[in-house]
Amino acid sequence: MCLVRFLAGLTDPRDRRGRRFPLTALVAAAAAGVLAGARPLAAIAEWTADAPPWALRALGFTVDPFTRSVAVPHATTVMRLLGRLDGDAFDNVICAFLQARAHSRQSGESRRWRAVAVDGKQLRGSRAGGGKAVWLLAAMDHAGTVIAQRQIDAKSNETPAFIPLLDGLPLENTVVTADAAHTQHANGQWLRNHGAHYIAVVKGNHPGLLKLPWHDIGLDHKDRTRGRGRLEVRHLKTVAFRHLDYPGARQALRVMRWRMDLTSKKITIERLYFVTSLPPGAATGEQIAGWIRGHWKIENQLHHVRDTTFAEDASTTRTGSLPR
Structure with a gap:
């Protein structure tokens, strides 16, 4: 290639x-x-x-x-x-190259679902005096291939760039994961209209989910991992609804995570809530838990690598398209 x-x-x-x-x-x-x-x-x-x-x-x-x-x-x-x-044209060319390269390696594989994570990254060194640093929004499949990237307007934020980022990409049988900033009705409706599914983070904007009798709902998946000086245990529960106040939503999810620092023995507990357009039985609990956890690969395999390996944030270039 x-x-x-x-x-x-x-x-x-x-x-x-x-x-x-x-x-x-x-x-x-x-x-x-x-x-x-x-x-x-x-x-x-x-x-x-x-x-x-x-x-x-x-x-x-x-x-x-x-x-x-x-x-x-x-x-x-x-x-x-x-x-x-042209920054957009250059990003399109590079993403097309990466996708073709990944496709040639996976030509013998057949997968029903493809998971894609969407997240933004600020180029800290590009901040001019009194100005705003360049901010890029990227989409990366959970296998590690960047499939799209756009620069966010200096007077805006990530939310309006979500649909333009994914527009034109093949989204059939794709599950899109993103943080709470992108849990917008317009985004959910657009994804469903284009054949994609989503796993959307829910916070205080859907208080009804927080009050469900989760203790009476059965466990769908659990896993336990140890590494980087900590021990983690995660439990996933899913429940189907006839109607949720989000376009195309079919299930509500709760992930409960216990994390213990192996040095201090301190334990922290976190509860995360999601809605998904995946109907019951379309994916296993193990798959859904893997997609939720796999969303953060975009931080580890893209943003972290660009900062540590390629020293992106250390660059103070501000001219034209150079920061991007």
């Missing part, structure tokens, strides 16, 4: 008379430099300058017919190009 083929679909923002280097080669070299450990734009340019000729040719740079050498760009060239690229 070749990233360069997908990058060929990007629109070049440069004037035709000033294009010395191919767009795909510049962007592919930036990606390769970052994967090799380069962080600042100057370091990406240095990596490109030091790359062997065969690697530069593979990335798409051309060979001078007279000198037989491969010319490489200056750091300013890379910076100006990345700052002018």
Whole structure:
């Protein structure tokens, strides 16, 4: 699976008379430099300058017919190009590449359901004086593949970006998980209209669920895990309703979690409530519990990796599309 083929679909923002280097080669070299450990734009340019000729040719740079050498760009060239690229178009290209790559690996697998987590991330270093930092909303399937990303308007929040983020994606047999900020009637109705199901977090906006006789409802699933210095026990209960005040909701869920710190022996208890459009019997208690817990993979496998491995929050770049 070749990233360069997908990058060929990007629109070049440069004037035709000033294009010395191919767009795909510049962007592919930036990606390769970052994967090799380069962080600042100057370091990406240095990596490109030091790359062997065969690697530069593979990335798409051309060979001078007279000198037989491969010319490489200056750091300013890379910076100006990345700052002018259409962020939405670039995200669409990268997500299409990641999905195709994941599909080629899973071509022999057949799954009835696909779980997709939606969550936002702030690029802390992009905050200008008196301004707001860049905020991105991403959708990632629970297998770890990012399938969509959008930048949130500086004068808005995550909620209005939920539907535009998922619009155009194949959502049949998809279960969407998100935090309480996205438990909006319009979002639930839109997902059902497009063939998707949801597991929506419920807080004080549905007090009736909190007053149900949960102690009389049978246990659907329980699990026990130990790691990172703590012991966790989780119980899931589900109950079906004829009518819930949320579009397409068929079941109410409660997860009760006991967590013990193995060092201090302190125990904390947490109760979480959800509604889901999945009808009874469509998924097992183990599957539903796995999707609820798996939602936080977007924090561990995407946001955490971008901050710790790629030092995203440490970047103070603020120009154009560069932070994104």
